[in-house]
Amino acid sequence: MSAPHGGAASPFKQPKAVWAVAFACVISFMGIGLVDPILPALAENLHASPSQVSLLFSSYLIVTAVAMLIVGWVSSRIGAKRTLVTGLTVIVVFAALAGTSGSINGIVGFRAGWGLGNALFIATSLAVIVASASGGFGGAIILYEAALGLGIAVGPLLGGELGAISWRGPFFGVAVLMAIALIATLAFVPALPKPERRTSPIAPLRALRHRGLLTMGVMALLYNWGFFTMLGYAPYPMKLNAHQLGLVFTGWGLLVAAFSVFFAPRLQGRYGTAPVLYANLLGLGAVMAVIAAGVGNPTVVIVAVIVSGAFIGINNTLTTQAVMLVSPVERPVASSAYGFLRFIGGGLAPYVAGKLADATDLSVPFYVGAGTFLLAIPVLAGGHRLLRRAEQDTGEGRPVTPTPTLTPVGAQAAATPPVVVAVGDHDRAAVIVDTAARLARDAGSPLEVVHVLQTAVVDEQAVDTEDFDQARAAVTAHLDRLSAQGISATGQILASVGDHAAAGRALARHAAEIHAPTVAVGRSPRGPLTQFADGSFTTALAHAADCTVVLVDPDHIPRPLTASALTELRNSPA
Incomplete structure (x- = not known):
């Protein structure tokens, strides 16, 4: 999930590396749908039964399944970019070979190789997009979701158009489009660091x-x-x-x-x-x-x-x-x-x-x-x-799923209810915390910094932008800076999977338990459409909180989120 941000960075202002991988994702998500419209044509033109044609699914998916066991091991040794490039290369080669085949058995065999490339690609694509993004974690996820939707929707349409020309069309179409994505990936995606710890096969x-x-x-x-x-x-x-x-x-x-x-x-x-x-x-x-x-x-x-x-x-x-x-x-x-x-x-x-x-x-x-x-x-x-x-x-009577968890960081002295500020892993977090610290100082209260540990689930993939140690280090850095300024502060890490609104409600419950008079939060960079998709952290927090919720914008005077302010927030551009 993407955490509350202070700036409204556009998800589409991303480096070329992100666009290159997003394009490859569109083609990858076309995968199954691209082939489905030509199944009867394959059976007719290659004099094969439906059961024989169905094996192009079986070979593709079984090889993908087995390869999923080792892709983590491969990626942890050669790095995410090399794994991604290898997967794209394999898909290009075997999609083209499937298009040149003259028998159903040949296509079934080449689809098996395609499945290997698919496993290497899908295991690393979301992580590479997130690692390469400059428009914020939320922006990267928006692009990935857009690629998902576009690929699933357009794949069958393109497959039907190309298949109407020839049953070979969809195979060659994938090969050409993936070759373009491969060239763009090689040209624009930078080398990414290998994981510090290698994965066992x-x-x-x-x-x-x-x-x-x-x-x-x-x-x-x-x-x-x-x-x-x-x-x-x-x-x-x-x-x-x-x-x-x-x-x-x-x-x-x-x-x-x-x-x-x-x-x-x-x-x-x-x-x-x-x-x-x-x-x-x-x-x-x-x-x-x-x-x-x-x-x-x-x-x-x-x-x-x-x-x-x-x-x-x-x-x-x-x-x-x-x-x-x-x-x-x-x-x-x-x-x-x-x-x-x-x-x-x-x-x-x-x-x-x-x-x-x-x-x-x-x-x-x-x-x-x-x-x-x-x-x-x-x-x-x-x-x-x-x-x-x-x-x-x-x-x-309403369940909140998945349940976010709060983990204290540093000393937890809480004689006086604190002002709570929620931030994520982004470049304006320190400014937002410092602005909230001024609110706490004016109110005569200590400050509690809640760092939102970001996890996203998109379709059948999940990715973190930081691990728990990085989140702890971010909170510790805030606390050290505030201590040097003479400001009393404590820290928490709020971890959640997927749903933004659930995290907002969890923070509201926490604020009630510690009797916080105010919760400060930055403006989300995610637009209204995306916030409709998985809920708005800020809106859920404002609706569930018993205390005052303040929208912290370092460029303007902090203001409480009233009903009219919430409406303005929902309608504001990302």
């Missing part, structure tokens, strides 16, 4: 010994089984050409992107992670059952597939957050272990679905897919207690 497998991570991973395996059964086989009963299939899956992609970025965090904040996932998996099971029952009616299949995009978008976001909440290991290790299980499920599903379809009829794989969605519900229930521990009730 068996760390992800060891991590699966933890019950919470294993439970969420198995749930993701079952979910992806149903998901890729639908992607692999739904195009056939639709009886559409490549262009028409592209339009259908564009509608599906728009719902995936919208519900992943905008609606999943709001549903989670209102009802909690587990309840939303239970309802969502039940909804996916129902949609798949409708496809199975209506497999002979193209209209039914088309509508059901488009509607499924809403459920898939919610599931992608919340499953990743659930994994990060219950996992006791480092995020990169947890991501690799989780990625291994979910991609294995996605890879095995098309192969098994093909065998079932050949032995019975086309409805059976969809019924099995519906069953795997429903089976994921009791699996998730097995980890419900672990997940619930990461959630908390506000006292108003």
